[in-house]
Amino acid sequence: MEKYRFGIVGAGPVGSIMAAHLANAGHNVTLVDILKAHMDEIKKNGLTITGFKEMKITFPKNNICYGIDELNDKNIDVLFISVKASVLSQILPILRQVIKPGMTFVSLQNGLDNEDLIAEEFGKENTLRIVVNYAGNLIDNGKVRMSFFNAPNYIGMIDIAAENKARELADVITKSDLETTFTPEIKKYEWEKIILNAALSPVCALTRRTMKQMMNFKETRNLTEAILREAIEVAEANGFHFKKGFLEFCMNYLDKAGHHRTSMHVDIEKKNPTEIGFINGMIVKYGKKKGIPTPINSTIVSLIRGSELPEYIGA
Numbered sequence: 001m002e003k004y005r006f007g008i009v010g011a012g013p014v015g016s017i018m019a020a021h022l023a024n025a026g027h028n029v030t031l032v033d034i035l036k037a038h039m040d041e042i043k044k045n046g047l048t049i050t051g052f053k054e055m056k057i058t059f060p061k062n063n064i065c066y067g068i069d070e071l072n073d074k075n076i077d078v079l080f081i082s083v084k085a086s087v088l089s090q091i092l093p094i095l096r097q098v099i100k101p102g103m104t105f106v107s108l109q110n111g112l113d114n115e116d117l118i119a120e121e122f123g124k125e126n127t128l129r130i131v132v133n134y135a136g137n138l139i140d141n142g143k144v145r146m147s148f149f150n151a152p153n154y155i156g157m158i159d160i161a162a163e164n165k166a167r168e169l170a171d172v173i174t175k176s177d178l179e180t181t182f183t184p185e186i187k188k189y190e191w192e193k194i195i196l197n198a199a200l201s202p203v204c205a206l207t208r209r210t211m212k213q214m215m216n217f218k219e220t221r222n223l224t225e226a227i228l229r230e231a232i233e234v235a236e237a238n239g240f241h242f243k244k245g246f247l248e249f250c251m252n253y254l255d256k257a258g259h260h261r262t263s264m265h266v267d268i269e270k271k272n273p274t275e276i277g278f279i280n281g282m283i284v285k286y287g288k289k290k291g292i293p294t295p296i297n298s299t300i301v302s303l304i305r306g307s308e309l310p311e312y313i314g315a
Helices: 013-024 036-045 068-073 085-095 114-122 160-175 186-207 211-216 218-237 246-255 263-269 280-289 295-308
Strands: 005-009 028-032 047-051 055-057 078-081 104-107 127-131 134-140 143-149 153-157 180-182
Touching: 005 013, 013 028, 013 047, 013 055, 013 134, 013 143, 013 160, 028 068, 047 134, 068 085, 078 085, 085 114, 104 114, 104 160, 114 127, 127 160, 127 186, 153 160, 153 186, 160 180, 186 211, 186 218, 186 246, 186 263, 186 280, 186 295, 211 218, 211 246, 218 246, 218 280, 218 295, 263 295, 280 295
Parallel strands: 005 028, 005 078, 047 143, 078 104, 104 127, 153 180
Antiparallel strands: 047 055, 127 153, 134 143
């Protein structure tokens, strides 16, 4: 198998799990993140994955970077962008300073239409999108617990000129033990993923409870199903139709998640901006385009936005 030089900007759970698998398969992987203690630990002792998968991977010390500017001399072939969707607009201008001709960019993120923003900067022919079906939590510096993997992941392009790149990467990632399938309909899988994320991620964030707790509690389980129904209606109105029994598929998928703390839950606890605008906010946006009311998703967006506000200080 041809060896690639990969870069991954964002060493959170999703980016770290991808990095560990690609490096374990023998590819040259450069990690970039601003979390100094986390990167220091990876540089010194390697990256540990526990839970669903067990692995410990060491990286060349000069492949551990604390800023995007350090990518200048890395000669990267494929760059995964795995930062929060909410900061995408901030890092794209910085990335422009380190690109090289022919570099491929892959959105490795939650949310809908992220790859369109990347393509505006670097061209549709250089932009891919991967929808992952694994998740994890950063449990300590240099240590990620992989919660689950409902294989496969899906990868696709927004321009036919990038199809061969997408097919090749599907094969490379699959051979790295993260089963990934090429699809010419990546937007459909993006919708599927944001519908799943919209149904439970903000509910867990608002209650500060795990996915399993929320799926086992009747009231929040019913709320999750109501969010799903509203989101599926919006998706179908916008031309994205799913297999028969998709609602039941979604509920079964979420039932398998276990005691996983969603990234939105973690963001709220850490007082970080969430990705609500790229998830439930997109359902509201696309609902408005087709004249479909989205009262449940709109309420969820408002509650998360309220949770993002700084604590009141004053008389």
